[in-house]
Amino acid sequence: MQSIDSHRPLILVVDDAPDSIEPIVDCLHRADFRTRIATSGSRALQLAGDKPLPDLILLDVTMPDMDGYEVCRQLMNNPATASIPVIFLTIRNEETDEQRGFDAGAVDYITKPISPPLVLTRIRNHLTLKTASDFLRDRNSYLEHEVTRRTRELSLIQDATIVAMASLAETRDNETGNHIRRTQSYLRALARHLQTHPRYAAELTDENIDLMYKSAPLHDIGKVGIPDRILLKPGRLTPTEFEVMKTHTTLGRDAINRAEALFGVSASFLRFAKEIAYSHQEKWDGSGYPLGLAGERIPLSARLMAVADVYDALISKRVYKPAISHADAVEIMREGSGKHFDPAIIDAFLVLQGEFLAIAQRFADRDTDPASEAERLRLVFGG
Structure with missing residues (x-):
């Protein structure tokens, strides 16, 4: 339990002349202040830092x-x-x-000989100001802590929402959970590389890249609305079936819109998820779907996702096709520059192709080999 004495303000008196210290200390004691005394500057610095800290310093x-x-x-x-x-x-x-005193940081300047009532009034005024300042600083610190806590809490809610929605899509899709991990990692690598690109720097902030990375798993969320006979068909789709499959982009956007409606917001952390789900099948030359958008009319997040998704589809085994080698996939992606893909993003992909291969190997499916046989043997035997 704190003693009553500890609630009395503590004043550090700094003066090298005993005849100056005595009347000041006597005045302070009669006003019910506690005191410390330093007779040199170096001693004052030492005592000022000792606990409990002084509430105020009187300094010669x-x-x-x-x-x-x-x-x-x-x-x-x-x-x-x-x-x-x-x-x-x-x-x-x-x-x-x-x-000079105020420039050094003092709050007041009193000349000797002192008037005790004046000194005590000035001290009490500055102690009142310090109490108010300390309260505001503590309150601001609390508010900053609370904002950080709530921001972290909101981020966890966002992550949980996206994971839950992505897990729902996984239960229907014939692709794997590792496909989700690979594609979001590819997208983040591309986005980080393009952060210094003059056309993309303004949009590719750290915060936006983080949201795109989190949103990438929802690119195929709309497949939950595709009938099993089409979604899980082992062979090629008929033209009619393909038209149904193409609706997964619109179904995905609409599902995310409904999720936003549940939150009661129209522009939420799911904005990139909507762009990616709805537009990742658009092509740079305008031949994609659902709207036939071309060039930079396609959202940047969707253009990044297109590169990540197609590369992963090429190197991955599916029930309807075998995997191809990383080297062959790179050539196909290169050929798609300016047709299927944003040329600037393909340029970044070509620079990062080694990182893409490393990501593919890190999150490889059990029965899917992302590298060619020669590459696989080189990796196994360290050649």
């Missing part, structure tokens, strides 16, 4: 080892003591001396 200017201005500057430069108000008590009464 003229001292032999270190003048009061330097003591005050050092106190203000130390985070532990910077918030302690300093009042100069000095015989130096020139206007320039007073200005």
